[in-house]
Amino acid sequence: MSKLYEIEVEKPNGETVAMSDYKGNVLLIVNTASKCGFAPQFAELQKLYEKYKENNFTVLGFPSDQFLNQEFDSTEETMEFCQMNYGVNFPMFKKMDVKGKDKHLLFEYLTENSKGLLSKEIKWNFTKFLVNESGEVIGRYAPKTNPKDIEKDIQAQLA
Known part of the structure; x- marks a missing residue:
């Protein structure tokens, strides 16, 4: 079993969710920021979600405020x-650290199991990780990669 499924994350309301709840699903995990120039990617992410x-x-x-304070202070503002x-x-989910000494276990797992450019650390908002139904990271995509450009990789995992 993948170590991914041993990790817990927190919903905006504070409720804890086990990543094992998503076992058997192909996942696209994204560190987001509402005030980032890449925020329009939310629309493409939503389209992929609805389609598949x-x-x-x-x-x-997973909202993060670690890159030039581009996320709202309150989770409620972010969700709205x-x-x-x-x-x-x-x-x-609830805002979390995706890099540094307080990096959440989820992003520790994702970055340790994927290759980044020059380093494994996440360098900006909207870094995307494609995870197969067994919990293995099979793709990492740069912030500038439009989610629609990942669709073929998603389809391959769903086939």
Whole structure:
């Protein structure tokens, strides 16, 4: 069993969710930031989620404020922004650290099991990780990569 499924994350309301709840799903895990220039990617992420959610595919959004303070202070503001501006209804979680000494275990797992450019550390918002149904990281995509450009890789995992 993948170590991914041993990790717990927190929903915006403070409820704890086990990543094992997503076992058997192909996941696109993204560190997000509402005030980032890449925020329009929320719309593309939502489209992918809607298109493939019936095929055991899920997008998981993890807000982070570690890159030039581009996330709201409150989780409520973040959720409202994502829903009002981009119609986001894929699972979003509580703001967390995705790099540094307080990096959440989820991003520790993702970065240790994927190659980054020059280093494994996440360098900016909207870094995307594609995880197969067994919990293995099979792709890492740069912030500038449009989610629609990942669709073929998602389809390959769902086939």
